[in-house]
Amino acid sequence: MKxxxxxxxxxxxxxTIALILPLLINDxxxxxxxxxxxxxxxxCGAVIFNGAHFYRRRKDKRGLISVIVGIIILLVVVLKFPF
Incomplete structure (x- = not known):
């Protein structure tokens, strides 16, 4: 779990890098x-899990804020944009 x-x-x-590279190359x-x-x-997943790791390791507010912001942006993306 560590x-x-x-x-x-x-x-x-x-x-994320694997999905973005074809978009950057093509028109x-x-x-x-x-x-x-x-x-x-x-x-958003990267922001959430990296923030959770830093929050568990250091117990600072930056990791917690990162998780909250990642979840909010994830909700906006899922509800606003089609798959």
Whole structure:
């Protein structure tokens, strides 16, 4: 459990990079909206799990604020943008 949040944060960060690279290379395509939405979800996951790791390790407010902001942005993305 000690490194569980850190490993998930790293995996979500790698997934974000894997989803963003094709979008950066290709020209704008309206059909790429689903990839943009999934990349936002993975970015939120990275923020949430990295923040949770730092909160568990240091017990400071920055990690807790990071988790709260990540959850709020995740809710906005899931409710506003289509998959």
């Amino acid at each position: 490194y569980f949040f850190r490993i998930l944060g790293i995996l979500f960060s790698l997934a 704008y395509n309206p059909a790429d909206q689903a990839m943009r939405t999934w990349s936002m979800v993975t970015m």
